[in-house]
Amino acid sequence: MATEQDFAAMRLLVDLLADKWTLPILGALCENGGRQRFNALKRGIAGISQKSLASCLKRLEFNGLIERIVATKGQLSVEYRVTAIGHSLELPINALILWSNQNIDVIMAAREASRSATLT
Amino acid sequence: MATEQDFAAMRLLVDLLADKWTLPILGALCENGGRQRFNALKRGIAGISQKSLASCLKRLEFNGLIERIVATKGQLSVEYRVTAIGHSLELPINALILWSNQNIDVIMAAREASRSATLT
DNA sequence: CCGTATCCGTTGGGATACTG
DNA sequence: CAGTATCCCAACGGATACGG
DSSP states (O other): OOOHHHHHHHHHHHHHHOSTTHHHHHHHHHHTTTEEEHHHHHHHSTTOOHHHHHHHHHHHHHTTSEEEEEEOSSSOEEEEEEOHHHHTTHHHHHHHHHHHHHHHHHHHHHHHHHHHHHHO | OOOHHHHHHHHHHHHHHOSTTHHHHHHHHHHTTTEEEHHHHHHHSTTOOHHHHHHHHHHHHHTTSEEEEEEOSSSOEEEEEEOHHHHTTHHHHHHHHHHHHHHHHHHHHHHHHHHHHHHO
16 A cells, blocks of 8 residues: 655656657666667667757756766766765666566457557 | 666666656555555545556556455455555665665765856 | 657547536 | 546657767
8 A cells, every 4th residue: 555655766766767759768777787888888779869868868967866977088988977875776776677678468358459459 | 787687677676666656656655554445545646647546556466566346345446455565565665765875965066066067 | 860849630538508 | 446648848868969
């Protein structure tokens, strides 16, 4: 049964993760051992725009889930790293992704069923 | 490391859950053993509008996570129930909510730190 | 390379009023 | 009770161009 606290927790989760790109970004960031540069990240995430990536990274940094490290040696380069607390999210998120992988067929079937039901 | 499949899974998760009200609705539905009527649901979720609730419930039903049972005996009454596949989401979601409860203070502190950093 | 600035169509979602 | 319809504004997010 959900408590008041749980609702606050849900609101926080929505703030942190519930948009189009946060999950893919976090996923792409973890691919390379938790660190990646801006354009590498952009190339790794099909279809994302610079704008969305930048704003999303800002929010993640603002919430302390990732950190931004600037290396001014010669060429400008910026690396984004998943923080400790960011890493602690991997486990529960991976559980969700596993669930999604296991149930994607059922969901798609349910959608088809809904669609054909409305056609009758 | 994230596979192509995982990105598809993430997209599905975003489709299913990544909006303002889905998590609270699912939470409220589970409060009463997985079944609840429309207005009871509305009263249980602080701040939600009829419109948002209705559209969200439609999408959840479309994806097979809940079902809509109409009882036309006398007074019109509609009950929404979490399906089996919907229930299978409880475990991974609760893990996330637990994470959120455990880390909400750290997140808030990180936000404060970011804010004071920009003021300097 | 790493962004920010601007423009702009699309969507989200609250308020309110109305229907079966 | 359980929604649908309408209005309306703010936010999202893609495309493009520009700057450090």
